[in-house]
Amino acid sequence: MSSNVQSEKFRGSNVKGQADLFLGPFYSLLRKEVMRFLKVSMQTILTPMVSSLLYLLIFGVSLGAYIQMKGGISYLEFLIPGLVMMGCLNNAFQNSSSSIIIAKFSGDLEDLKVAPISYTQIILAVALGGLVRGVVVGTITYVVGAIFCYFKADTVIAIHHPLWLLVFIVLGGLSFSLLGLAAAFWAKSFDQMAAVNSFILLPLMYLGGVFFSIDNLHPFWQSIARANPLIYFINGVRYGILGVSDVTPEHACVVALVTLVLMYWLAFRTLARASFLRW
């Protein structure tokens, strides 16, 4: 009997009662998502930093010198919150989509299906993983932009409404992370994933008011632009940082919340129908 107990211990017991099927899978998957982008931080953090620096140089300095925005702010100042949010959303999307596409390709997506994990746990963990990367990239972009602005234009970019900023970063990061998850679970090939990137994500980004104020648009284009949810996320962040925006933060917040709910629904629906089998 006692030898039995000993061998049980030697076998490395894991008493079933200790298993936490609620937090365990969620925490483990979230940890994996975050570790994954940290292990390739060259691509996932440094590249976005370089690209926002390029945007600042090209648009903020060379072209921006000729543009004056309303409310007495320079184009460079106007640009920074947009770049922060674009970096955040884009990286949130890329994190969940590339994580899942790679998992499909290498086969470890099957591990998730075979384990006792619920769709909700997968969705929450992957969405949060994307948000973490979005926040990291957004923060770096802000710091780079603020330093750049300080030396170039002698202006300090202070954060006017930190709580609003947090609200829009979190809602936006989660929404785009969920969109990336849905797209990657839906995609049956690299080509399909690339198509989502270039035909949906990029147009939304570039027409989302990072580089222009919708007030400067023709009324017809203004109404088109208002149909793009990115306008609200980006203007929300602009309000959070600069205290000025094209839409009120309350209005933007409602749109952001509705977008998040829609994206969650889309992610859940796609996941429930998706195949976890390897490509």
Add this chain to the structure above:
Amino acid sequence: MTASENSAGVTKDTVSPLLVQNLSKNYGAIEAVRNASFNLNKGEVFGLLGPNGAGKTSIISCIVTLEKPTSGSIFVGGFDVQKNPREAKRNVGFVPQEIINHGYFNVEEILSFQSGYFGLLHNRERTDYILHELRLYEHRHKKVKQLSGGMKRRLLIAKALVHSPQLLLLDEPTAGVDIELREQLWQFVKKLKAEGVTVLLTTHYLEEAEQLCDRVGLIDKGEIKMVESTQFLIDKFTGRSVRVKFRNVVAPRDFELRTGETVGDLINKEKLDVNQIEDINISEGTLEDAFRRVIYQ
């Protein structure tokens, strides 16, 4: 919910580790599995034996919910894998046929994630034990691509065991594996059996089934032709074959000995002239013969 509320697969006081009932799986027009039914006893090693394309992987994929059955049902420990997937899956370990890559992560990290997926956030004791057992401990800081083929396969097994499953599914564990590793894996399966783990393994190696399995299900073209104890199959369907060489006759004659028959019986039955016999050669029956008889009869 307790296991007994899900009545299928529950007989009196024992719950079947795995019960497959009238399982069919079609891929479009391809009928990969046709109305397959079998039941595992606690603690046994059960082999699904059949040629490539017989439908073995399809059955395993349905058990672990990677594929959805076209019809039929599967119960693990009394839980319906379709209706109660999480309860069913928490006691199952699955070793897939194909190697899985894990990109940036090393062996230790992979096992830590895998433990977490089964709800075990502090599982170091168990994972270290498994790493030692499968002789991967020295390689725990390597990534999958830095491991040899044999180590990759052992890692798959390690992953399947982190949560001490009661049911282990091994899909062609020794396909494409060298003889030494095959022997090691066989020993390991025997050890797991001794620990009380129920094992379902698929194979197309008859020798493997013969060595490891208490019972065998013969499967071909999606249909389970027969489920019997390994010994019974060998006894019933294999005869020892006897080759007799006669004096002054060039071509030897072949006879078959049925179970329980002796060479003496044969000589009497066939009225052979003992004085004319130059040589007698007896070869023992194998599961291979049984397999041929059942599937290609």
